[in-house]
Structure formats: C-alpha cells, structure tokens
C-alpha cells in the first residue's frame with residue numbers, strides 16, 4: 281500500500297530554489313533513507329512532507345487518514361528543567377498510560393519513565409524521541425538524523441530498533457542519515473539527494489552508481505561486500521570490524 285507519493289516537487293526558501301523536481305513514493309513496511317551532502321535539502325524535504333513547509337510547485341499525496349510520527353534533527357531541553365521521561369511523554373496529551381508504556385517498549389525504552397530527561401544518555405534520549413513519535417501508532421515514521429551524536433554501536437542499536445518498530449507496527453520509515461555504512465545495511469531503498477534526486481534504488485544499486493560515488497567516494501560497496509542483510513542477531517562492532 282502506498283503511503284506517500286511526491287510528484288514534481290519544487291521547494292524555495294528565502295527566495296532561493298532548494299528542491300527541484302522531486303519524485304518519490306513510499307509504501308507501508310518500507311525503510312527508505314535519504315542521503316546527501318550538507319545543505320542538499322534533506323531536512324527541507326522532510327519538513328515539506330510533514331507539512332511544515334509549502335511546495336513552490338508539485339504535490340504531495342498522502343494516503344487518506346495517514347498518521348505521521350516525526351523525530352526532529354535536534355531537540356534542546358534546558359538541563360536545569362526538572363522533567364521526567366513520563367512527563368515528557370505526556371506533553372503531547374491525549375495518550376493513555378498504556379499507550380505511553382507501549383510506545384516506550386516499542387522504542388526499546390521501557391523502564392526509563394521515572395528518569396530525568398537531563399540524566400539520559402544520548403542513545404536513551406533518542407529512544408525517547410522515537411517513543412514520542414510512536415504515540416498514536418504512525419503509519420509513516422519520519423526521522424531526521426536521529427542518530428546524530430551517538431557512537432557507532434549506539435547507531436547500530438538504534439537502527440535495529442527501527443527495524444523492529446517497522447516489523448511490529450508495519451509502518452513505513454523515511455529517514456535522513458549521514459551514517460552511510462549503517463544506512464546501506466538497514467534500508468530497503470536509498471535516495472541520494474543533492475537538491476534533486478541524483479540516484480535511487482537498492483542500497484547495492486545506489487552504492488555502485490556513478491552519481492553516488494561522485495558524492496561519497498567508493499568505500500561503501502566494500503562495506504556491503506562483507507555484510508549480508510539479516511534481521512538477527514545484531515552485528516557487534518567486533519563483527520563489523522573483522
């Protein structure tokens with residue numbers, strides 16, 4: 281089932297063209313990752329999809345009643361502000377205790393509810409943001425560099441959590457990431473964006489395309505050669521390094 285169809289999308293910001301002629305579809309159960317250099321328009325595309333920015337041209341069709349969950353690139357909370365995880369999870373309102381517990385569990389954050397937000401590790405914090413985006417059981421989960429600042433094992437663990445969320449909810453996942461090697465292992469489809477889409481397809485297809493290698497170099501096909509996509513068990517850092 282198609283969740284999202286983007287046709288001929290142009291977006292301008294501050295009078296400048298930022299995105300040019302974007303076409304993209306995303307179906308239920310798919311993990312699609314957008315990669316691209318800094319300033320290539322990735323965040324702009326996500327913000328346009330969630331409706332925070334308006335297209336200059338083209339259209340975005342969302343399946344009727346589509347529920348989206350969004351994990352932003354950054355969220356700064358004042359470290360001096362006392363706020364437990366449970367209270368943070370209640371801020372969007374309308375969600376039952378059972379719904380909050382379910383979201384925390386799905387995000388791999390069960391048992392963190394009584395902790396202060398300011399005491400969380402980077403990986404725990406990102407899981408809480410993921411849990412918050414899962415409130416309301418989204419059909420489409422959208423993440424903007426959700427693993428920024430995590431160490432390599434934290435990144436790997438977070439992506440495996442996403443795979444489990446996709447499996448559990450059957451939702452589509454659209455994310456932006458700079459973690460090219462992990463992206464290439466965990467995505468069903470990769471979209472390479474540089475203001476327009478320069479290539480798109482399976483991780484293997486994109487990694488070996490001339491457009492991708494011009495932007496990112498040729499290291500990723502080597503990484504793919506030593507990794508075979510498997511949902512379990514999780515690869516460890518040692519296995520990845522061997």
Ligand SMILES: Nc1ncnc2c1ncn2[C@@H]1O[C@H](COP(=O)(O)OP(=O)(O)OP(=O)(O)O)[C@@H](O)[C@H]1O
Nearest residue numbers: 293294296298316317318319320321322323324325
């Ligand atoms: N409000 C704005 N007004 C004008 N230009 C903007 C605005 N927001 C972003 N831009 C410009 O749009 C371009 C794309 O920005 P965007 O944040 O979408 O890129 P990105 O690919 O997500 O970058 P990064 O990887 O660094 O996060 C950049 O050149 C940025 O300076």
